[in-house]
Amino acid sequence: MTRTVSEVVAAAVAALADDVFALMGNGNAYILDALARTPARVTAVRHEAATVASADAYHRVCGRLAVATTTYGPGFTNTLTALAEAARAATPLLLVVGDAPTAGPRPWDVAQPQLAAAVGAVTMVLDAAAPGRTTVEAAAHALAHRVPVVLALPYDLATAPAADDAVPAMPPPPAPATPDPTALAQAARLLQAAERPLVLAGRGAKAAAAQLRTLADRLGALTATSAPARGLFAGRPYDLGVCGGFASEPTADLVRQADVVLVVGAGLNQFTTSFGSAFAPGARVIQVDVAEAPTHPVVGHYVRGDAALAVLGLLEGLDGRPAPAEPWGGVAAAATDGRLQFARPAGDDAAPDGRLDPRTVMRRLDALLPANRLVVSDGGHFLGWANTYLDLPAADSITLVGTATQAIGLGFPSAPGAAVARPDALTVVATGDGGGLMGLPDLDTLIRCARSALVLVFNDAAYGAEVHQYGSQGLDRTPMVIDEVDFATVARGLGAAAATIARLEDLQAVEDWLGAGAPGTFLADLRISQGVVAPYIQEIVQRTLVRR
DSSP states (O other): OOOBHHHHHHHHHHHHOSEEEEOOOTTTHHHHHHHTTSSOEEEEOSSHHHHHHHHHHHHHHHOSOEEEEEOSTHHHHTTHHHHHHHHHTTOOEEEEEEEOOTTOOOTTOOOHHHHHHHTTOEEEEOOSSOHHHHHHHHHHHHHHHTOEEEEEEEGGGTTSBOSOOOOOOOOOOOOOOOOOHHHHHHHHHHHHTOSSEEEEEOGGGGGGHHHHHHHHHHHTOEEEEOGGGTTTTTTOTTEEEEOSTTSOHHHHHHHTTOSEEEEESOOOOTTTTTTTTSSOTTOEEEEEESSSSOSSTTOOEEEESOHHHHHHHHHHHSOOOOOOSSGGGGTTGGGTTSOGGGOSOOOOSSOTTSSBOHHHHHHHHHHHSOSSEEEEEOSSTTHHHHHHHSOOOSTTSEEEOSTTTTOOSOHHHHHHHHHHHOTTSEEEEEEEHHHHHHTTHHHHHHHHHOSEEEEEEEEOSBOHHHHHHTGGGTOOOGGGBOOOOOHHHHHHHHTOEEEEEOSGGGGHHHHHHHHTTOOEEEEEEEEBOTTOOOHHHHHHHHHHHHHO
């Protein structure tokens, strides 16, 4: 019997992906019904933003194709912030959505292809001729170009018979871009001549992590990462941790002493470069990336190509001299144990206003949490705490959501994707009270799907970043404050264990939960002080004032 378009699309999706993140509506009801009869696991979320946000986080954690589905019109428009974030994070994502019927738009339809294009996503429209082929082509495009692809199903075709119900095999991926040998040779010469080389890795260097460690050892180089790639060099002596605005002061000081910096798979945005001041003015900066051109003016030598191939080429280009016995001639002795990332203020037992000092809380939690941890951090002022005080065991141990678009509120919507991708790890979700309220519906999703998750709500009764950036300039603080919310009671109402943490002693509740095996989801409502300001926010404020 001939299958319907929805059934063929569902069969193709199940052949391409293990997991789908979904919210049902008129436009995708038949696809979800068909998916229920395939091996694909469907995780139902509570807000359309979470379909894309969870799929995005899922890919960042496990590397597999991200797949989401929602309905047309308002269901699609509700995904746009998460879709923009996925596009800027270069996430290969397939978003299967309903769309206007083939006869033309109805009063409630919107221009979905134009909206998708505006945030950096591509649209492919299904028809009844060969929906399986179109679905596979959409996934292949997403993977080859590392971009979200919207696969649109016109409403009147959902139950139409497919003329061709075959699901073709996925085409082989394109060959990785081969770096230019001359550019590689010149880069190798620059590195070989360096006295204080630094290797800086971003998310694009994950596939080359082992080779980068070898290269750094051969050069006698220090290593560092961008914030989303933190953990890539975990355990390596002479690793400085994160580079840029989230760096510790000793790390930042050593980064500024590098004479040659090799940047692999990192875009060198304002945070990684500390607004252009992270490197010494005379430092030679080499960038390896797949972009068409260097991504920052500080780059003096560019190698375009696949990270793993480029690093192997650099290793081959070294002249065989043994690695120096002491990197940087002893200048970097303080980095020997690779722990400079955590050379930060310890904090006080309580802030002057009597509320918790977030630095102290994070140090205590870092000591309590198991090593096998997976951190999902929303955007907001608190990025300066969980992102910098929690140790990370490996690459892909942290997912910073919203940072590409400076969004908040994607923490809860992203967390289910991470939890599904890595059920073996404790998922640690960091959010603020403002962002937590924005994404609250999908705390329910996390509670339903996580084997083990700890939610940290940094509750300062305010939009902290706005208070410190704009309240400090004298702007009206009324829109910046939030009536203090009892997140622990909300979490219990949704089925989680929870506690209000107003004193350090209250962390015993978290310790007891961890000691019991960390079952299900526990929410810790951390009543932190507004008076403790993260260094990266201080840097932003200072630079804003200088520009004024």
